Amino acid sequence: QQPVQSPQxxxxxxxxxxxxxxxxxxxxxxxxxxxxxxxxxxxxxxILLKGGEQKGHEKISASFNEKxxxxxLYLTASQLSYSGTYFCGTVESGGSNYKLTFGKGTLLTVxx
Amino acid sequence: xxxxxxxxxxxxxGMTNKKSLKCEQHLGHNAMYWYKQSAKKPLELMFVYSLExxxxxxxxxxxxxxxxxxxxxxxxxxxxxxxxxSALYLCASSQAVPGQGVNTEAFFGxxxxxxxx
Numbered sequence: 001q002q003p004v005q006s007p008q009x010x011x012x013x014x015x016x017x018x019x020x021x022x023x024x025x026x027x028x029x030x031x032x033x034x035x036x037x038x039x040x041x042x043x044x045x046x047i048l049l050k051g052g053e054q055k056g057h058e059k060i061s062a063s064f065n066e067k068x069x070x071x072x073l074y075l076t077a078s079q080l081s082y083s084g085t086y087f088c089g090t091v092e093s094g095g096s097n098y099k100l101t102f103g104k105g106t107l108l109t110v111x112x
Numbered sequence: 113x114x115x116x117x118x119x120x121x122x123x124x125x126g127m128t129n130k131k132s133l134k135c136e137q138h139l140g141h142n143a144m145y146w147y148k149q150s151a152k153k154p155l156e157l158m159f160v161y162s163l164e165x166x167x168x169x170x171x172x173x174x175x176x177x178x179x180x181x182x183x184x185x186x187x188x189x190x191x192x193x194x195x196x197x198s199a200l201y202l203c204a205s206s207q208a209v210p211g212q213g214v215n216t217e218a219f220f221g222x223x224x225x226x227x228x229x
Contacts, residue, residue: 002154030213041116041202041220042155049213087155089210097211098143098168100218102155 001026003090005103012078012110020073020106022088031064031071032089032100035082042087045073050093075108083110115139118203118221126229127193133224135186135203143209144186145218146178150199161186162209193228200225 003024010018022031033045048064048071060082064071075082085107089100116137125131137144146158160168161180175197177189186203200223207215 029211030216032210032216032218034218041222042218044217044219047213047216089155091210095211096168098160098162098209099157099170100210101157104154 001092002101003031003088003103005086005088005106007106008104009107010109012108014080014110014112015077016110018075018078018108020075020086020088020108022071022073022090022103024069024090024092026069026090026095027093028064028066028069029091029093029095031062032091033062033071033073034087034089034102035084036087036105037084045086078108078110080110080112083108116203116205116219116221118201118224120224121222122225122227124227124229125190125193127195129193130189130191132190133188133201133203133226135188135221137184137186137203137205137219139205139207139219141205141207141219142183143206144180145204145206146186146188147202147204147220148199149202149223155202158188160209167209190226193226195228198226198228 031048034042036042050066059076062073085105089102144161148156159178179187202223203221204218206218
């Protein structure tokens with residue numbers, strides 16, 4: 001089951017904050033976040049396992065609410081280098097151990 | 113450079129051709145993946161190999177045939193493709209498979225841009 005990401009696109013000015021959401025109708029074991037810049041390969045950001053933990057990576061952090069099957073990615077004080085498409089990938093609880101299903105992505109543009 | 117190398121970077125093939133995509137990783141990872149990325153759909157998982165054994169085939173048509181001869185190499189053999197198969201094909205590897213939680217960070221190659229004419 002493909003997770004749903006929102007918003008589909010967001011435009012920021014440098015220094016502004018953004019939140020990208022990822023939700024599933026299925027119980028989740030883990031949520032994985034990746035960023036892909038135009039013409040480049042996706043790059044791993046972080047993994048959140050069920051337990052409601054929050055993780056951080058530079059000024060990017062994320063939370064995972066397993067009860068709601070939702071994860072949010074927080075980008076604070078955005079930099080030009082944050083521009084790209086952000087994908088969440090989910091592993092379902094009780095599902096295939098091998099299947100990471102990605103959402104459609106959120107295009108983030110940071111302008112000067 | 114992510115440690116995962118894909119060749120060729122670009123490929124144009126006719127619908128009756130047979131071609132192969134190659135992926136190589138020297139990260140010592142145990143799992144390798146093929147993904148398809150097109151404008152209309154997100155990253156779609158195609159195949160998963162764990163310890164050189166195919167463990168996931170995500171309802172992929174038989175005109176796509178994967179091969180994993182050893183832990184460092186992964187191929188995708190293509191034959192009688194359709195124009196709708198035109199897409200970016202991405203290879204990835206990880207130490208552990210996604211359901212194992214830790215060490216599941218996937219490293220992606222730059223992809224092969226495939227055009228079927």
